[in-house]
Amino acid sequence: MRHLKLLRIGPIGFRIGSHWRRPIAALDELYRDYPGPRDDIADFNVHLFAARPWRRVLRPSVHIAGDFVIPDAAPLPLAQGLLAAEMGMNLQMALGLRRYLLLHASMVERNGRAVLMTGISGAGKSTLAALLMARGWRLMGDEFALIDCATGLAHAFPRLVSLKNEAIDVVTQALPGARFGPLLQGTPKGAIRHLVPDARAIAAMEVPAEPSLILFPRFGFEPAERPVLPSEAFVRLTQSSTNYVALAERGFEALTRLVQTVPARAIDYPDAATALAMVEALA
Amino acid sequence: MNPALLLAGVLRDPATIADLAAPDWNALWAVARAEQLAGTLAHRIAGLPMPEAAAQLVADAIVSAEQGRTAALWEAEMARRALAELDVPVVLLKGTAYAAAGLSPSVGRVIGDLDILVPRDAMAAVEAALLAASWEWVKPDPYDDAYYRRWMHELPPLIHRDRDKMIDVHHTILPLTARIRPDAAALLADSVALGNGLRMLGAQDMLCHAAAHLFADGDLAGGMRNLWDIHCLLGEFGFDGLAERAAQHGLGAAMARAVRQSVRLYGTEAPPKWQGWDALDPLFHRRLTARDAWGRSTRKAVQLGFYIRSHLLRMPPAMLARHLWTKWRKGYRPA
Numbered sequence: 001m002r003h004l005k006l007l008r009i010g011p012i013g014f015r016i017g018s019h020w021r022r023p024i025a026a027l028d029e030l031y032r033d034y035p036g037p038r039d040d041i042a043d044f045n046v047h048l049f050a051a052r053p054w055r056r057v058l059r060p061s062v063h064i065a066g067d068f069v070i071p072d073a074a075p076l077p078l079a080q081g082l083l084a085a086e087m088g089m090n091l092q093m094a095l096g097l098r099r100y101l102l103l104h105a106s107m108v109e110r111n112g113r114a115v116l117m118t119g120i121s122g123a124g125k126s127t128l129a130a131l132l133m134a135r136g137w138r139l140m141g142d143e144f145a146l147i148d149c150a151t152g153l154a155h156a157f158p159r160l161v162s163l164k165n166e167a168i169d170v171v172t173q174a175l176p177g178a179r180f181g182p183l184l185q186g187t188p189k190g191a192i193r194h195l196v197p198d199a200r201a202i203a204a205m206e207v208p209a210e211p212s213l214i215l216f217p218r219f220g221f222e223p224a225e226r227p228v229l230p231s232e233a234f235v236r237l238t239q240s241s242t243n244y245v246a247l248a249e250r251g252f253e254a255l256t257r258l259v260q261t262v263p264a265r266a267i268d269y270p271d272a273a274t275a276l277a278m279v280e281a282l283a
Numbered sequence: 284m285n286p287a288l289l290l291a292g293v294l295r296d297p298a299t300i301a302d303l304a305a306p307d308w309n310a311l312w313a314v315a316r317a318e319q320l321a322g323t324l325a326h327r328i329a330g331l332p333m334p335e336a337a338a339q340l341v342a343d344a345i346v347s348a349e350q351g352r353t354a355a356l357w358e359a360e361m362a363r364r365a366l367a368e369l370d371v372p373v374v375l376l377k378g379t380a381y382a383a384a385g386l387s388p389s390v391g392r393v394i395g396d397l398d399i400l401v402p403r404d405a406m407a408a409v410e411a412a413l414l415a416a417s418w419e420w421v422k423p424d425p426y427d428d429a430y431y432r433r434w435m436h437e438l439p440p441l442i443h444r445d446r447d448k449m450i451d452v453h454h455t456i457l458p459l460t461a462r463i464r465p466d467a468a469a470l471l472a473d474s475v476a477l478g479n480g481l482r483m484l485g486a487q488d489m490l491c492h493a494a495a496h497l498f499a500d501g502d503l504a505g506g507m508r509n510l511w512d513i514h515c516l517l518g519e520f521g522f523d524g525l526a527e528r529a530a531q532h533g534l535g536a537a538m539a540r541a542v543r544q545s546v547r548l549y550g551t552e553a554p555p556k557w558q559g560w561d562a563l564d565p566l567f568h569r570r571l572t573a574r575d576a577w578g579r580s581t582r583k584a585v586q587l588g589f590y591i592r593s594h595l596l597r598m599p600p601a602m603l604a605r606h607l608w609t610k611w612r613k614g615y616r617p618a
Binding site for chain 2: 001013015017037038039040041042043045047065067068098099246247248250
């Protein structure tokens with residue numbers, strides 16, 4: 001691999017290799033304040049490569065692979081190389097992580113207490129996390145929350161925040177001074193723009209927090225709120241974890257402990273301002 | 284240094300990690316993962332002085348392998364229960380057998396599918412019992428299904444509906460289309476009872492199966508792991524009676540090559556008559572160690588050669604042509 005980037009997000013080190021300079025240059029720029037992997041030894045490798053040599057230059061198409069792969073992962077055009085790198089890192093986490101229970105959730109922290117937000121795509125996880133960051137919360141991550149099976153603490157994974165479609169304008173307005181990646185049009189998930197987490201989120205990315213609230217937000221409904229029983233939270237979180245089954249007993253114990261010690265609420269919201277008020281009233 | 288040789292060197296002599304710089308560590312793990320040897324590597328180097336980040340990878344891999352072992356043994360127990368009524372011998376093969384018997388290749392080893400050997404005349408009953416116990420067909424294609432049933436040494440793979448685990452039910456250890464016809468009755472007759480109500484192959488047969496799998500079948504993909512099994516089994520069982528047993532199965536040449544390759548790659552201790560290096564051995568060695576520092580496979584021409592060889596081993600040319608034509612029309616292309 002001709003071009004190389006080493007970086008660490010929270011506790012996880014990555015080594016990303018690419019046939020092209022562009023995706024690595026984008027990572028260099030947007031992750032410039034992030035450290036390298038501990039001891040320069042990565043937890044995961046990501047490869048961005050051309051399936052055939054001529055596809056490096058002719059209609060370049062970026063294939064994604066790494067230590068852990070899924071069959072038939074669709075390639076992306078070179079203009080979306082940054083997205084390919086992000087997807088590659090997410091894929092390694094989803095398929096390969098065994099050190100923590102991985103929950104597909106965004107997470108913010110205030111006074112040492114972490115709020116986890118999980119739900120289907122479009123529920124507003126990333127948007128709410130970014131807007132809460134704008135209001136002074138520490139962003140711990142917009143995609144994955146890492147639960148330590150031994151201590152129950154939540155570890156941060158503050159990768160670039162992936163904003164999609166309408167959320168891009170909402171967050172750009174809320175964070176006029178923030179750094180953003182290029183606007184990527186026409187990706188498999190529509191328009192995407194990456195937001196660089198603020199200096200505080202990066203500086204504190206090794207600091208875990210005690211989970212204090214689990215939220216199941218839903219966007220596009222009249223404001224409503226209800227408590228979620230531990231049993232329901234358990235089932236929904238098994239569905240939002242990619243490694244719950246692989247962790248077996250450790251995963252079961254970490255997850256039962258989480259839902260038995262941390263209250264959970266489902267919140268419906270019609271717009272961001274309502275959601276922020278609801279979250280801050282609950283947390 | 285070739286990163287596959289780096290991995291082999293560390294498995295051979297774990298103390299050599301003292302000389303590794305960070306890029307070497309990254310290459311070592313990438314290749315170990317690609318060759319399904321991460322857990323094995325972890326157990327080999329655990330406890331030695333190393334950078335903290337490497338020690339963390341070791342700890343993760345050991346926990347992962349232990350969970351894989353528990354799940355594999357549970358899967359074997361599920362099969363035992365499903366087949367208990369039939370009163371046929373059920374012989375565990377490969378990874379699950381090593382784990383059930385506590386043999387040295389099982390330390391840290393990834394265990395894929397559950398492979399079992401049963402008498403050929405019991406295949407229909409075994410299939411029915413597994414289907415009744417919630418295993419389901421994986422191959423929806425009628426050509427593939429018919430091909431398995433007519434020509435293969437195993438049933439089409441079955442997958443368990445709830446546990447999502449695959450079982451391969453064998454009645455011998457090489458396809459029926461191959462020129463070599465191992466003595467399946469002898470494999471069963473000389474199998475050994477395990478404490479859990481299941482059986483495993485006798486020591487020499489276990490080695491013959493590993494050698495047949497690696498050198499008389501398939502294209503050597505993931506061969507470093509299979510050769511490591513052979514290296515460990517040779518250390519465990521030695522060479523007594525091995526040549527004779529291999530010859531009985533028609534696997535003398537495959538066994539001899541397995542030993543030579545294991546001596547070369549892992550430094551296996553072997554009697555002089557097993558050592559040496561024939562004209563094709565360098566090519567096998569190149570195929571086995573075709574990895575770059577990212578764990579990606581290299582030497583595409585060598586690989587393609589072994590891919591073609593695997594098919595020639597598996598079936599006569601006219602049949603191969605018909606098979607490849609059918610698969611091509613169905614849209615299959617070699618990776």
